[in-house]
Amino acid sequence: MPTLFAVVTISFFLIRFAPGGPFSLERPLPPQIMENMIRAYRLDLPLWRQYLDYLWNVAHGDFGPSYIYRDFSVGQLMMQSLPYSLQLGTYALILAVLGGVAAGVVAALRQNGIVDYLVMSVATVGVTVPNFVVGPVLSLVFAVLLSWLPAGGWGDGSARFLLLPTIALALPQLAVFARLTRGSMIEALRADHIRTARAYGLSRRAVVVTHAMRGALLPIVSYLAPCAAALLTGSVVIEEIFGIPGVGRYFVQGALNRDYTLVMGTVVLIAVFIVVLNLVVDILYAQLDPRIRHD
Amino acid sequence: MAADAILSIRDLRVVFDTEDGPLEAVKGIDLDVEAGETLALVGESGSGKSQTMMAVMGLLAGNGRASGSARYRGEELLGLSPSALNRFRGAKITMIFQEPMTSLDPLYTVGRQIAEVVRRHRRVSGRAAHTRAVELLTLVGIPEPERRVDSYPHELSGGQRQRVMIAMALANDPDLLIADEPTTALDVTVQAQILELLRDLQQRLGMAILLITHDLGIVRRFAGRVAVMRRGEIVETGSAEAVFTRPSHAYTRMLIDSEPHGTKTPPPSTAPAVLEARNVSVDFALRSRGFFARGAGTMRAVHGASLRLKAGETIGIVGESGSGKSTLGRAILRLLPSEGTVRLDGRDISALGRSGMRPLRRQLQLVFQDPYGSLSPRLTVSAIVTEGLLVHEPGLTSAERHRRAGEALTEVGLDPAARNRYPHEFSGGQRQRIAIARAVAIRPKVLVLDEPTSALDRSIQVQIVELLRRLQAEHGLSYVFISHDLAVVRALSDYILVMKSGRVVEEGPTAEIFEAPREDYTRTLIAAAFLTTLGTAAEARPQASGDTPER
Incomplete structure (x- = not known):
């Protein structure tokens, strides 16, 4: 709760310091209309008053009207776009975690072998190449050149449409998971209790899966919260490239248009996700590691 | 066979x-x-x-x-x-x-x-x-x-x-x-x-x-x-x-x-007291739960311990881990906040702050157990040994500092030519010698040695014990020697404090403690260290020796 409050407060004032306002257009509005608009949206009140009003409203679940999409409230815009982002993000998250952990474990078990080098090279590319490159390249190869898949849009929401954006969205995170997993797995395999497990004749599977992997998962679980929040609340770039009507687009458009309430709405949404996911991760962590349960 | x-x-x-x-x-x-x-x-x-x-x-x-x-x-x-x-x-x-x-x-x-x-x-x-x-x-x-x-x-x-x-x-x-x-x-x-x-x-x-x-x-x-x-x-x-x-x-x-043997000759009874600690207690704050739960309580690690260290004397502090012996050692060096009074050469230093203590630090030095962790891996031996001189004798020229470092290394039995090498190039015993050289280079009066031999092989322990005895005789150093190893303590100490759960449960001259321990705890510690060295397997367990031939 204190975290959320801080996020709301800081971003509320930050966006107000940005030059311009929601109604500064290329062709300025007549002064009379401008004044009426400002009064209608209560932007004439002192800033502290606006801030208190906003807090009050948000606390009651009202994110206010959008200044640009005037027929919609911010809440409505969110409800419309969030399902798209959530769905795409969930697929990407599953792909990133499963693919990354699997690749990392394999690389760790074949440390300094060919497979290891291969996985790590791909992972390095995944981390370093930004997704505004990966997205268009995927789109170019599979949609334009090979014509296997559509180049963009949500379509009917089937795998055909979602495959490319999911891969483009997941790839950098998958690479991070692979690197993290490899590192912590190598560490875990060196632990004294792994030597014990081997000395007691446990099968390779039991040594690797039951004893090494569970320990190695701990740092990965810690990274899960920020990663999930980033993926689920929509990626600005991916949604733009593939024309997905998700939350990410509103965030950018809101910021560019100085649509104060829309920006604030997306910020609060992301903050809520991060806070909730962190809580989930803490609970998960305690489930995995008995040492932190009682302290 | x-x-x-x-x-x-x-x-x-x-x-x-x-x-x-x-x-x-x-x-x-x-x-x-x-x-x-x-x-x-x-x-x-x-x-x-x-x-x-x-x-x-x-x-x-x-x-x-x-x-x-x-x-x-x-x-x-x-x-x-x-x-x-x-x-x-x-x-x-x-x-x-x-x-x-x-x-x-x-x-x-x-x-x-x-x-x-x-x-x-x-x-x-x-x-x-x-x-x-x-x-x-x-x-x-x-x-x-x-x-x-x-x-x-x-x-x-x-x-x-x-x-x-x-x-x-x-x-x-x-x-x-x-x-x-x-x-x-x-x-x-x-x-x-x-x-x-x-x-x-x-x-x-x-x-x-x-x-x-x-x-x-x-x-x-x-x-x-x-x-x-x-x-x-x-x-x-x-x-x-x-x-x-x-x-x-x-x-x-x-x-x-290579079991340490011999005992130390005590200093004359007229020797002046160098360091005196009276009624020293140390509390550790227990970690509190949550942000608002303050004052979760404290744990008393040392309960009113006193000691009087004379010039040229060695006081051994023995006990199990967690008995408070290291904490007491740090408290008398004023490295931890504590209650009670500590006097150095008759002067009360218990109220001195960090800066007040600094000029006195040179007289009080500490050597740690772990010769691997207590030397910076990125400094040469020479830099490690001269660092203290830079602080405590800033007037020295660089040449004089290096001469002093060379002397200190020779004194602890290392070749001064090795001074441009790094700690990882030395064995555990040699590193402990470097740590001792660092402490003696600034010519302290009191050296607190916290388990300095515990991480070393027996044959190396004996060498370190002999080195410590020789340095003490040559420079009139006073030692506080903290260890769980009574064999080493006996070879070095004039006087022994036995600690258990933060309290001094028994103290006395070394011979008295070993010949007539009063506390069961002391007896256990001695038995654990010496029973093993007093006879063969058969002698150590008379009732078991009869069983063996039957098989």
């Missing part, structure tokens, strides 16, 4: 591929372990004693290769695939390790880990394996086994964890238990209990024990036969009695003689 050997090692070699080329850790050794016997494999660190058994168990590190032969009841173990080896590992041949704190998986209950080993080698139900785990915990003397079976390793003490490891080792009625330095990481009094347990279990269950250790005290009390290893070779084998009374190899003689 080889007929009833359960483990028969012939011409075993272990080679590690390193960046500097192949390194031969074990150089063709022969060794037989007979059913039901206790064989000690003795040697100092780096002698290859652990790697020998790691090779037999197929546990060598990735860059290690073993060749030769190791047969268990006639079946060759070397070169077996891991899955073929798993028929023996954990069932017929089991192993316990030096590090009870980390040898168990922290994420599973001890019961689960024992049950896992049981079920790996026997077809039993989960329930039966659980019952077996409780039974085993009872056998190794864990209190409340039904409850403890569901404990996680971090909820148990070091001694209890080692008992759990022993329970795991016994789970499938092994023929051979390999104990790799099983008590080294434990408190002296706990060491004695674990050894007692191992001996008792061996008599009841009849398995052979192969004990890997550097501690001759344990060997003498515990083992029937001894093999002495040095630089990858076995230099001597024989019955414990023969090896201890008539060692044939010079190295064995050196090991046996």
Whole structure:
């Protein structure tokens, strides 16, 4: 709760310091209309008053009207776009975690072998190449050149449409998971209790899966919260490239248009996700590691 | 002899591929372990004693290769695939390790880990394996086994964890238990209990024990036969009695003689007091839960301890880990906030702040236990030794500083030519000499030595003890010597404080403490350190010696 409050407060004032306002257009509005608009949206009140009003409203679940999409409230815009982002993000998250952990474990078990080098090279590319490159390249190869898949849009929401954006969205995170997993797995395999497990004749599977992997998962679980929040609340770039009507687009458009309430709405949404996911991760962590349960 | 050997090692070699080329850790050794016997494999660190058994168990590190032969009841173990080896590992041949704190998986209950080993080698139900785990915990003397079976390793003490490891080792009625330095990481009094347990279990269950250790005290009390290893070779084998009374190899003689001996001549009774601490108490704040829960309470680590250290005197502070001995040592150096008064040369320093203490620091120096962690790896030896001079004698020219550093290194028996090298290029004993050189370079009056010999091999300990005695005689230093090792304490101290749970439970001149200890606790500490060195296995356990011939 204190975290959320801080996020709301800081971003509320930050966006107000940005030059311009929601109604500064290329062709300025007549002064009379401008004044009426400002009064209608209560932007004439002192800033502290606006801030208190906003807090009050948000606390009651009202994110206010959008200044640009005037027929919609911010809440409505969110409800419309969030399902798209959530769905795409969930697929990407599953792909990133499963693919990354699997690749990392394999690389760790074949440390300094060919497979290891291969996985790590791909992972390095995944981390370093930004997704505004990966997205268009995927789109170019599979949609334009090979014509296997559509180049963009949500379509009917089937795998055909979602495959490319999911891969483009997941790839950098998958690479991070692979690197993290490899590192912590190598560490875990060196632990004294792994030597014990081997000395007691446990099968390779039991040594690797039951004893090494569970320990190695701990740092990965810690990274899960920020990663999930980033993926689920929509990626600005991916949604733009593939024309997905998700939350990410509103965030950018809101910021560019100085649509104060829309920006604030997306910020609060992301903050809520991060806070909730962190809580989930803490609970998960305690489930995995008995040492932190009682302290 | 080889007929009833359960483990028969012939011409075993272990080679590690390193960046500097192949390194031969074990150089063709022969060794037989007979059913039901206790064989000690003795040697100092780096002698290859652990790697020998790691090779037999197929546990060598990735860059290690073993060749030769190791047969268990006639079946060759070397070169077996891991899955073929798993028929023996954990069932017929089991192993316990030096590090009870980390040898168990922290994420599973001890019961689960024992049950896992049981079920790996026997077809039993989960329930039966659980019952077996409780039974085993009872056998190794864990209190409340039904409850403890569901404990996680971090909820148990070091001694209890080692008992759990022993329970795991016994789970499938092994023929051979390999104990790799099983008590080294434990408190002296706990060491004695674990050894007692191992001996008792061996008599009841009849398995052979192969004990890997550097501690001759344990060997003498515990083992029937001894093999002495040095630089990858076995230099001597024989019955414990023969090896201890008539060692044939010079190295064995050196090991046996390397128990610290001699005592210190006390300073004249007229010597002035250098450091006086009266009624020193130290409290540690316990970590509070949550942000708002303040004042969760404090833990008193030292309760009103007093000591009076005369010029040229050594006071030994002994006790188990957690007894508050190191905390007291830091409190009298004013490195920790404490109550009570501390006087240096009659001047009350207990109220001085950080800056007030700084000019006095040069008279009070500290040497730590861990010669690896207490020297900065990125500074040369010269930089390490001269650093204190920069602070305390800023007037010195660079040439004078280096001359002083050279002197200090010569004094601790190091070649001053080595001063441009880095700590990692030195052995543990040499590093401890560097740490001592750093302390004496600024010519202090009082040196607090916190377990300075505990991480070192016996033969090196003796050298450090002699070095400390010589420095003290030459410079009139006063020592506060903190240790759990009473053999070393006796060789160095004039006066001893015995600490338990933060209190000084007994104190007196060294001879008095050793000849007529008043407290049971003191007796336990002495017994743990010396019973082992006073006779052979048979003498140390009169009631057991009658049982042995029957087998």
